[in-house]
Amino acid sequence: xxxxxxxxxxxxxxxxxxxxxxxxxxxxxxNVEGEYYALLDRCPHAGAALCSFGTVFGVSESEAPDxxxxxxxxxxxxxxxxxxxxxxxxxxxxxxPRNARVRKYNVEVVPGSPEDTVDxxxxxxxxxxxxxxxxxxxxxxxxxxxxxxxxxxxGPRAEATSRS
Amino acid sequence: xxxxxxAPATAPVxxxxxxxxxFDVDIHPVPKEGLIAGYLPERWRKxxxxxxxRTTNGLSTVTEYPQMFGGAMRNDAWxxxxxxxxxxxxxxxxxxxxxxxxxxxxxQCLAPGGQTLNPASQAxxxxxxxxxxxxxxxxxxxxxxxxxxxxRASAPVAFEAAxxxxxxxxxxxxxxxxxxxxxxxxxxxxxxxRRYWPIYEAAVxxxxxxxxxxxxxxxxxxxxxxxxxxxxxxxxxxxxxxxxQMLSLILTGTFDRFPELKVMFVEGNVLHxxxxxxxxxxxxxxxxxxxxxxxRKPSEYIKDHIWVSTQPIDEPENPHHLAEMIEExxxxxxxxxxxxxxxxxxxxxxxxxxxxxxxxxxKIFRDNGLTFFGLDG
Numbered sequence: 001x002x003x004x005x006x007x008x009x010x011x012x013x014x015x016x017x018x019x020x021x022x023x024x025x026x027x028x029x030x031n032v033e034g035e036y037y038a039l040l041d042r043c044p045h046a047g048a049a050l051c052s053f054g055t056v057f058g059v060s061e062s063e064a065p066d067x068x069x070x071x072x073x074x075x076x077x078x079x080x081x082x083x084x085x086x087x088x089x090x091x092x093x094x095x096x097p098r099n100a101r102v103r104k105y106n107v108e109v110v111p112g113s114p115e116d117t118v119d120x121x122x123x124x125x126x127x128x129x130x131x132x133x134x135x136x137x138x139x140x141x142x143x144x145x146x147x148x149x150x151x152x153x154x155g156p157r158a159e160a161t162s163r164s
Numbered sequence: 165x166x167x168x169x170x171a172p173a174t175a176p177v178x179x180x181x182x183x184x185x186x187f188d189v190d191i192h193p194v195p196k197e198g199l200i201a202g203y204l205p206e207r208w209r210k211x212x213x214x215x216x217x218r219t220t221n222g223l224s225t226v227t228e229y230p231q232m233f234g235g236a237m238r239n240d241a242w243x244x245x246x247x248x249x250x251x252x253x254x255x256x257x258x259x260x261x262x263x264x265x266x267x268x269x270x271x272q273c274l275a276p277g278g279q280t281l282n283p284a285s286q287a288x289x290x291x292x293x294x295x296x297x298x299x300x301x302x303x304x305x306x307x308x309x310x311x312x313x314x315x316r317a318s319a320p321v322a323f324e325a326a327x328x329x330x331x332x333x334x335x336x337x338x339x340x341x342x343x344x345x346x347x348x349x350x351x352x353x354x355x356x357x358r359r360y361w362p363i364y365e366a367a368v369x370x371x372x373x374x375x376x377x378x379x380x381x382x383x384x385x386x387x388x389x390x391x392x393x394x395x396x397x398x399x400x401x402x403x404x405x406x407x408x409q410m411l412s413l414i415l416t417g418t419f420d421r422f423p424e425l426k427v428m429f430v431e432g433n434v435l436h437x438x439x440x441x442x443x444x445x446x447x448x449x450x451x452x453x454x455x456x457x458x459x460r461k462p463s464e465y466i467k468d469h470i471w472v473s474t475q476p477i478d479e480p481e482n483p484h485h486l487a488e489m490i491e492e493x494x495x496x497x498x499x500x501x502x503x504x505x506x507x508x509x510x511x512x513x514x515x516x517x518x519x520x521x522x523x524x525x526x527k528i529f530r531d532n533g534l535t536f537f538g539l540d541g
Contacts, residue, residue, distance in 0.1 A: 046514040053240040080239030081509050 005142040036136035043079045053080035091133035177341040185267025187533030190501035194250040203299035219286040220381040241505035249505040286381045290325030309341040318346040326362040337370035345374045350382025356416025373426035406432035428471040435478040438493040473501035483517030
């Protein structure tokens with residue numbers, strides 16, 4: 001729940017990244033076309049240094065064959081080891097292990113899941129996992145990383161407090 | 165070409181230091197540019213410069229394995245001095261041996277010659293395959309194994325020319341730095357074919373097991389139904405060749421003929437072998453009159469003769485299934501591999517799910533490797 005000033009704006013130019021240590025952990029801070037994002041420098045899959053060596057890339061998508069293809073620049077980061085993909089803004093994973101299932105069944109929603117259910121019909125879709133990320137803001141001319149919990153709180157306690 | 169760091173071929177190799185350390189049976193070293201030339205006769209140096217190395221995929225500079233994006237290397241494995249991943253012994257130590265406590269790492273040198281996964285031993289001119297494999301063996305001993313006691317060589321040989329392969333086995337097979345022969349998953353004929361028996365005989369005589377690493381080439385389409393259209397299809401299809409090789413080795417009675425022969429399939433996953441072995445037993449019950457001289461039930465050959473390495477590790481969604489399927493295959497015949505510095509590297513720290521049994525982990529990280537390579541723990 002602390003805000004850390006990690007760099008001057010000028011230190012991280014567009015397309016650049018910087019690895020900083022916050023609360024004993026390595027964190028990658030990215031400047032993507034003027035927007036700043038921060039993720040933990042550790043891939044949840046097998047522990048590779050995701051931010052130090054990951055590739056930031058754009059993603060093409062289409063609703064169906066012969067439908068228009070849209071392209072979103074710099075949407076994701078790819079792990080240097082097994083190429084797992086995360087949304088660079090939110091840390092959401094695009095590797096959904098449930099796709100291997102044929103039978104539809106109840107899904108337990110973990111904190112940070114973008115939707116309450118996962119479509120079992122496959123394709124690349126947002127999975128239920130979100131890797132650790134941080135809010136980044138510009139305060140004056142400093143890049144500030146906020147370690148407050150970024151994922152929406154869930155469960156009975158969260159419901160009780162949000163109703164108030 | 166200048167040979168740097170030249171060490172005498174007689175340099176001592178230390179005894180394996182095992183302690184509680186772990187085995188890694190699949191590490192890919194690459195000679196620094198120009199280094200292999202120094203180990204080649206002038207005639208072949210010129211030949212390679214002028215004509216290249218034609219291999220079993222018929223081409224000298226185009227790879228059948230698509231793209232090879234980023235050299236299929238870990239993004240973080242590129243040395244800062246501009247050399248190639250796997251060419252810096254210091255970086256192998258720093259990124260692999262030191263952090264994970266690997267005490268025996270086995271080198272699987274799949275370059276140079278043709279392209280990646282289509283190495284020297286597949287050169288169509290067997291004489292060229294022979295001199296290239298000799299050069300690789302001398303290079304890996306002098307530049308990696310002698311200076312680093314934790315690393316050992318797997319020796320490539322001209323597998324499609326048994327007479328030359330045997331020459332090389334006789335030349336370096338007794339060197340304590342060599343712990344296995346290096347074969348490939350794609351061969352001109354199935355591995356049980358009698359053209360390879362003399363190689364098995366020499367391997368057994370020198371107490372060397374054989375590691376068959378996943379490869380391209382071999383002179384056939386890459387799957388049983390022909391050529392694949394997609395990289396994904398090609399990549400997944402690799403396991404087919406190893407499945408065919410396993411059936412061939414067992415059903416030809418190769419293991420009855422060479423009771424001491426031990427083979428390992430490297431980088432071909434583990435789990436798919438389990439149902440294959442069961443299916444093989446099932447059909448053999450009805451069809452065993454076809455192979456009346458087979459001395460045992462097919463799956464029984466696995467325990468004594470066929471090992472597999474873990475990488476790329478299977479990741480079933482239910483983590484318990486991994487251990488179950490390994491138990492199903494043969495828990496004493498699975499050995500850890502990292503595949504450093506390739507992108508699909510497995511880290512010893514994260515390769516197994518949290519609920520993986522400790523006893524099985526100990527076997528895979530250490531005990532099974534000792535058995536396969538015939539080392540004392």
